[in-house]
Amino acid sequence: MEPRVYSSAFLALFPAVYLAHLIDERCFWIGTADFATRYLGMPFTDAVWWAVNVPSLILLSLVSFLVARGSWPQWLVVALAIHLLLHGLGRVPTSLWTGTIAPGLITGLVLCTPLAVATLWRARSALSRRDIVRGLGVGVLSFQPFWHFALLPVLPSGPAA
Numbered sequence: 001m002e003p004r005v006y007s008s009a010f011l012a013l014f015p016a017v018y019l020a021h022l023i024d025e026r027c028f029w030i031g032t033a034d035f036a037t038r039y040l041g042m043p044f045t046d047a048v049w050w051a052v053n054v055p056s057l058i059l060l061s062l063v064s065f066l067v068a069r070g071s072w073p074q075w076l077v078v079a080l081a082i083h084l085l086l087h088g089l090g091r092v093p094t095s096l097w098t099g100t101i102a103p104g105l106i107t108g109l110v111l112c113t114p115l116a117v118a119t120l121w122r123a124r125s126a127l128s129r130r131d132i133v134r135g136l137g138v139g140v141l142s143f144q145p146f147w148h149f150a151l152l153p154v155l156p157s158g159p160a161a
Contacts, residue, residue: 082139
């Protein structure tokens with residue numbers, strides 16, 4: 001069994017931080033779906049937002065729990081960190097481009113980014129290079145906006161519901 005890099009208490013931060021971020025995305029100002037439709041010209045609905053983010057929260061929680069139990073490898077925490085880092089920093093260019101605060105920006109910068117940086121900082125000295133690279137790859141592929149862009153041709157058009 002590999003030595004523990006992240007404590008169970010540390011891993012419990014991931015679902016809590018991600019939930020806070022999703023609440024910010026959903027409830028701040030006009031919400032992510034309406035923001036994407038109005039400001040980015042992406043046809044996006046609340047139903048699509050729910051369909052992508054609820055499974056993501058469940059999966060992130062499950063991964064955190066199974067890594068904390070020692071059932072799954074610790075490199076998956078790097079993937080979670082990358083996922084949160086992209087969520088945190090991804091709102092910056094959108095906010096600058098639209099001249100407003102994108103939903104999710106505040107929790108992305110205040111909660112997601114610091115947790116991700118702390119996780120990656122610890123990983124660099126505690127995990128192998130191979131495990132870090134593996135986590136980076138899975139983390140990038142887990143980022144939902146990539147799914148949204150891939151699904152854009154089949155998403156419903158019109159105003160957000």
